[in-house]
Amino acid sequence: MTGPVVDLFTWINSRTGLNFSVFTDTYDGERFITGLITTVELSVLSMVLSVLLGLAGLWMLGAGGFWRALARGYVQLFRNTPPLVQLSFFYFALGGVLPTLTDSRGAQVPAVSGFGWAVLSFSLFAGAFNVEIFRSGVEAVPSAMIEAADSLGYTRLQLYRHVLVPLGLRICLPSLTNNMVNLVKTTTLAYAIGVPELLYAAAQIWSEVMNVREMMDLLLVVYIVLVALLVWLMERWERALRVPGYTP
Amino acid sequence: MAHELGSPVVVVRDVEKRFGNYTVLREVSLTVRRGETVCIIGPSGSGKSTLLRCINGLVPISSGSITVGGREVADAKLDVRALRRDVGIVFQQYNLFPHRTALDNVMMAPVIVLHQNPAEVRARAEALLAKVGLADKMASYPGELSGGQQQRVAIARSLAMNPKVMLFDEVTAALDPETKKEVLITIQALAAEGMTCILVTHEMGFARRVADHVYFTDGGVIVEHGTPEAIFSAPTQARTRDFLDKIL
Numbered sequence: 009m010t011g012p013v014v015d016l017f018t019w020i021n022s023r024t025g026l027n028f029s030v031f032t033d034t035y036d037g038e039r040f041i042t043g044l045i046t047t048v049e050l051s052v053l054s055m056v057l058s059v060l061l062g063l064a065g066l067w068m069l070g071a072g073g074f075w076r077a078l079a080r081g082y083v084q085l086f087r088n089t090p091p092l093v094q095l096s097f098f099y100f101a102l103g104g105v106l107p108t109l110t111d112s113r114g115a116q117v118p119a120v121s122g123f124g125w126a127v128l129s130f131s132l133f134a135g136a137f138n139v140e141i142f143r144s145g146v147e148a149v150p151s152a153m154i155e156a157a158d159s160l161g162y163t164r165l166q167l168y169r170h171v172l173v174p175l176g177l178r179i180c181l182p183s184l185t186n187n188m189v190n191l192v193k194t195t196t197l198a199y200a201i202g203v204p205e206l207l208y209a210a211a212q213i214w215s216e217v218m219n220v221r222e223m224m225d226l227l228l229v230v231y232i233v234l235v236a237l238l239v240w241l242m243e244r245w246e247r248a249l250r251v252p253g254y255t256p
Numbered sequence: 257m258a259h260e261l262g263s264p265v266v267v268v269r270d271v272e273k274r275f276g277n278y279t280v281l282r283e284v285s286l287t288v289r290r291g292e293t294v295c296i297i298g299p300s301g302s303g304k305s306t307l308l309r310c311i312n313g314l315v316p317i318s319s320g321s322i323t324v325g326g327r328e329v330a331d332a333k334l335d336v337r338a339l340r341r342d343v344g345i346v347f348q349q350y351n352l353f354p355h356r357t358a359l360d361n362v363m364m365a366p367v368i369v370l371h372q373n374p375a376e377v378r379a380r381a382e383a384l385l386a387k388v389g390l391a392d393k394m395a396s397y398p399g400e401l402s403g404g405q406q407q408r409v410a411i412a413r414s415l416a417m418n419p420k421v422m423l424f425d426e427v428t429a430a431l432d433p434e435t436k437k438e439v440l441i442t443i444q445a446l447a448a449e450g451m452t453c454i455l456v457t458h459e460m461g462f463a464r465r466v467a468d469h470v471y472f473t474d475g476g477v478i479v480e481h482g483t484p485e486a487i488f489s490a491p492t493q494a495r496t497r498d499f500l501d502k503i504l
Contacts, residue, residue, distance in 0.1 A: 156351035159312055159344075160365040160417065161337040170368055174355050253399020254354040 027219040030226060036213050043209025044230065050126055050195040050205055051234075055188055057131035062138025067168065069143060079139060086136035092197050095129040099201040126198040126205075134191040141187060145180030146172045148256075178249050178256040185242040189235050206230060262290030265421050265452050266311060271320035273306055273476075280306045282476045284320070288421065288454055288469075293447040295463035295484075296456045298473035299499060304456040307473075308423045311454070312343040325420055341369070344414030345423040348430055350406040352398040358385060358409045359394040362416045370417070377416070384412040388442050404435025408442055415446075422446065424455040460504060464488050472496045 017031040029036040068079035086094065103125060108116040120128075149172055157167045177184075196207040204212075206227060214223040266288040273281040280303045288294050296304045309315040311322055313329050313336045322329040325342055352361050362381035366372045385394055388408035398406050407427055414422060424443060428436040440462050447453050447466055457463055463470055464484045471481040472491070480493045491497050 152347065152349055152351045153353065155314060156347065156353070158314060159340055160413070161340040161369045162365070163337065163369075166368050170364060171353055175353075178355065249355075251355050251399065252397045253401075254397060 026222050027217060028222050028226065029213060029217045029219060030223075033217075036217065039204075039209045039213060040206075040226075043204055043206040046123070046204055046209075047192075047195055047206040047234070050123070050130065050198060050203070051192045051238075053127045054130035054134060054191055054195065057127065058134035058138050058187075058191065059184075061131060061135025062142045063173070065135065065139030066142040066146060066173075069139070070164070070168070082132075083136045083139050086132050087140070091129070091133045091194050092200060094133055095126065095197055095201060098125045098129045122198070122201045122203045125201065126195070126203050130191060130194055130198075133194065134187055137187045137190075138184065141180050141183045142173075142176060144183065145176030145178075147176075148179045149175045175256070178251075181242070181246050181249070185239060185246075188238060188242065192235055192238060193231065264288065265290050265292075265325060266454065267321075267323045268307070268311070269321045269323075271307075271310065271322060272318045273303070273310060273315065274318045280476050281310070281317075284473075284476075284478055286471055286478065286481070288452060290452055291450040292468045293453045293466055294455070294469045294471065295467040296454065296471045296473060297458070297460065297463055297487075297499075298471075298479075302473045303476040304473055305425050308345065308425050308454065308456055311421075311423060312340050312345055314345075337369070341417050342420045343423060344417060344419035344421070345425065346407070346410050346414055346427050348426045350398070350403070350410045352406055352409055352413070354398050357395050357397055358390060358401065361398070361409055362413045365413065366416050381412070381416055384415050385409070388412050389438065402435055403431045404438045407431065407435075407439045411439075411442055411446075421452040421454065424453065424457070426456050426458065428457070428459060458503070460488070460500070472499065474499065 014032055017028045021027050021032065030040040031037065065079040065082060068075040070076075099122060103118055103120060106119045109119055111117045153171055153175065154167065157171050162171070195205055198205050199207040199211065202208065210223040210227050214220040264287050266286075268284055268286045271281055271284045272279065284303075284307060286294070296307065298304055306315055310317050311324065311329065313334075317330055320330075324339060327334060327339065329339060352358075353364070356364065359378070359381055362384060363374070363377050366377040366380070367374050382391075382394065385391060388411055390405060390408055390412070393401060393405060393409075396405075398409070401409065410427075411422075427443070428439050431439060436459075440459065443453065443455070444462075444466050455463070455467075467484050469481060470484050470487040472479050472487060472493075472495075474495050479495050480487065480491065487496065488500065491500060
């Protein structure tokens with residue numbers, strides 16, 4: 009590894025003893041980047057799935073009867089238990105009883121990878137909050153909008169798709185942003201089941217290089233940047249959805 | 257109005273509507289013929305708006321019968337959405353979809369509900385908006401329009417569905433005198449073209465000028481009905497006289 013960044017951190021190391029091996033050592037750098045990519049993948053997949061789950065739950069709440077009860081049960085279960093407990097349950101309890109598959113080299117591999125369980129677990133966790141967030145948005149849409157759509161012959165799906173969700177989303181977008189920020193931070197729990205995301209990669213590095221303090225500093229900075237990027241994107245979306253003369 | 261009246265479009269027969277123990281409509285019967293303009297007047301809380309909502313099935317009736325174009329509204333097998341396409345309704349508070357432009361508001365239902373060709377719908381929507389005097393406001397959002405302009409967009413939105421009958425629920429009650437006039441002129445033009453219109457209104461001058469037939473309701477019953485001349489100049493019932501004395 010060469011270049012100005014390497015030179016800078018080598019110089020810092022020689023002057024202060026601080027060892028940011030991620031910038032000076034190729035192997036550590038690659039591990040850290042892999043961790044960063046895994047964290048981003050975990051976050052993006054879980055965000056997309058949790059929003060879909062939120063919409064599905066919203067739809068089920070409006071359907072009444074069995075579906076409504078199912079959506080409520082889902083929200084209670086996943087909102088009211090700790091995410092680390094949920095993740096452990098999926099990985100150790102559920103993952104343990106699933107059959108293993110044989111891969112191309114004849115080795116026994118679990119049917120669902122740790123990454124897979126983490127995505128599922130975080131999606132369900134954040135999705136439960138999204139159901140409530142979307143519900144709060146849709147319930148704040150004046151009932152006159154529903155009456156207008158009904159009187160024009162809209163089906164329930166058309167009502168949700170073209171009126172309730174677009175209007176409700178504008179109302180609940182700040183809450184959704186909060187939940188998505190929480191979700192990004194929650195992905196560090198995947199550390200517990202050995203998914204090589206950022207925290208896991210950092211822990212591997214500091215246990216070998218003994219640079220806990222430096223890796224902790226770096227982790228904080230990386231998460232601040234990641235979340236800032238997400239918030240910036242969400243605020244752009246919020247602005248893009250703004251309608252002249254309408255305050256949700 | 258001087259035009260020939262056709263076959264009955266809306267027939268209301270002995271309709272009763274109860275909300276719990278409270279009877280809102282009692283033995284209400286009325287017939288509206290094709291091309292006819294009917295005004296329903298009466299004090300607040302006399303069930304006028306409920307009656308309109310019963311006609312397009314937004315509010316189910318407790319007993320009696322309502323037919324629109326020969327179809328029984330209370331029939332459980334009736335396609336309610338098909339009925340609502342035949343019956344346009346314009347509300348006191350306009351109820352436009354605030355996140356879509358005036359043109360979109362008019363286009364949405366024909367495109368989404370009737371699956372009509374968007375290009376054809378667009379041409380028709382532009383013509384309708386021009387007709388209600390809003391050719392220069394097509395790209396405006398409801399929040400950028402005055403109350404009277406919004407109400408005219410709402411009328412165009414209903415007309416885009418090519419309804420057999422138009423219901424107007426105190427459509428000028430929330431407007432100031434100048435904007436009131438532009439909406440009333442729009443409705444008068446519609447009536448003159450032969451659109452079947454049922455209006456719940458407090459505009460006595462308008463009812464007198466435009467209506468073919470006037471119904472006076474009080475306490476959920478039709479107290480008396482007749483030509484505007486008869487109702488406004490020579491009411492036979494004391495309650496009608498009291499009401500007219502109070503407001504005229």
